[in-house]
Amino acid sequence: MRDTPFVSNGASRTLCQHEQECCAACNTEASGLNVVARVRLPYDRSVRVLVTVGDKVGFLARERQVAPPGWNRWLVPPAALAIHLSIGQAYAWSVFKTPLEKSLGITGTQSALPFQLGIVMLGLSAAVLGTTVERRGPRWAMLMSLLAFCSGLLISAVGVWAGMYWVVVVGYGLVGGIGLGIGYISPVSTLIKWFPDRPGMATGIAIMGFGGGALIASPWSTSMLTAFGSTTSGIGQAFLVHGIAYAVFMSLGVLLIRLPSPEFTAQKEALLKDRPKAGVAHNVSANNAIRTPQFWLLWVVLCFNVTAGIGILEKAAPMLVDFFKESSTPVAATAATGFVALLSAANMAGRFVWSSTSDVVGRKNIYRLYLGVGALLYLVLLTLGSTSTPLFVIAAMVILSFYGAGFATVPAYLRDLFGTYQVGAIHGRLLTAWSVAGVLGPLIVNAIADAGKKAGHTGPDLYATSFYIMIALLVVGFIANELIRPVDPRFHEPEAVVRAQEPAGSGDDGTAAKWNEAEAADAAEEQDAEGVVKK
Amino acid sequence: MSSSRENPSSTLLLVGAWLWVGLPLAYGLYRLFLNAAKLFV
Missing domain, CATH: 1.20.1250.20 (MFS general substrate transporter like domains)
Incomplete structure (x- = not known):
């Protein structure tokens, strides 16, 4: 491996000689800092990887999301359902349409706007923030979804009370829609990692929740509007209660979601023994x-x-x-x-x-x-x-x-x-x-x-x-x-790059190495004209 | 897959978590079938 200076806290330090384990080996010295390391690959290839080490402080840190030993994987689907059953409320928006039209004097087309904008924002935010969700982990994503989705409902309450419909459109459609997008994708990759033997069933449970969300919200919202009245005051109260209730309900997902532990990863082989075709040997960014x-x-x-x-x-x-x-x-x-x-x-x-x-x-x-x-x-x-x-x-x-x-x-x-x-x-x-x-x-x-x-x-x-x-x-x-055919191997990620993203451990001694946005820029230097890492 | 180290509190957590999401879903399904029954009357 060619000697490559690594940067720590902005200062150029000694040369790293630790080959592929260089990041973990340097952790003691560089704890809490960003480190640019060169990861050696077979056939004299290498990639530069920016890793964040020692980031184990805080409830949302990726390494704090790793399951402790003995964590039951069947706790992950209810975590996912807590999010999807909530954001699925979007499909029950029609319950609010007629009351809004009558109380604010708006047209049918206008009353559909919050939902339409919400669905557009769902797609856009999922597309734009997908990589961030992947990097920060499912707990961070679920919390962001909770904050955005429930803030959207609370902003809508204020908008209705103030008689300003555009605030409802911005609140429910724009802010809430971002919550829909982040929430929709938040548990997907985690479920697939926990259920390598049954990925279809696992994601089926979560995404069934999105359909089920409307079934819960539709009668619930109708009852609430009947109780509070279909006036601006009543609709505002209904939005307020929705915002608070969904925040409490979604918090289960935030608290319960876990990434698979190294212990579980070791058990994965046993899970796949009966399903030899279920495993996937390659990864694509x-x-x-x-x-x-x-x-x-x-x-x-x-x-x-x-x-x-x-x-x-x-x-x-x-x-x-x-x-x-x-x-x-x-x-x-x-x-x-x-x-x-x-x-x-x-x-x-x-x-x-x-x-x-x-x-x-x-x-x-x-x-x-x-x-x-x-x-x-x-x-x-x-x-x-x-x-x-x-x-x-x-x-x-x-x-x-x-x-x-x-x-x-x-x-x-x-x-x-x-x-x-x-x-x-x-x-x-x-x-x-x-x-x-x-x-x-x-x-x-x-x-x-x-x-x-x-x-x-x-x-x-x-x-x-x-x-x-x-x-x-x-x-x-x-x-x-x-x-559709299998993906060309030239698009596959090198194993070392994939491993760099995984949290190093589940315990207090684990110093995680995280894939960072800056990695993409570093790795790009090593890519050929088609954007594929050279082999 | 649950671990051999599973204890009663984790079983309780599992049951509680599924009830947390299962009860509202059951309510939604109940209301759905009440509505669906209108097709047959």
């Missing part, structure tokens, strides 16, 4: 992942699968009524609300059931099911949907179960392709597909239904064109999934 075709193919898969689900979700209740309007068994509007509830149940159940199934049948196969069978079910709705209400309901439920499952399975698919190294950050960047689908799906469905009404269409004809578009999107998604 978030920056390199977005340079691979696999990332963008998966982006298309997620975007189109979500769009197809929204195709039904957006117009579920009127769709059921329209389909059977002229039949011998028309469906009443109240019954249609029951249909929407069933779709929510299918959406939630699909997240857990199908994602867990993917651990057995493989990620590529399960997406073949979501996209291929999804397209066929849309065809069934088109051709036979109006002949039988049970057939229509069941087909729509299965499509919605695939919609939810697409979200829940994608972190495990990313882990299969890119490893666990920065899977949370990669997942964050992939969620921009959701933001696009969230705009694209309702646009397509509403525009076509409106145009159909103007043209005088009735019944199933109102939805025929949008169903054909959904089928086409699912077929394109199916082809994209077929094109």
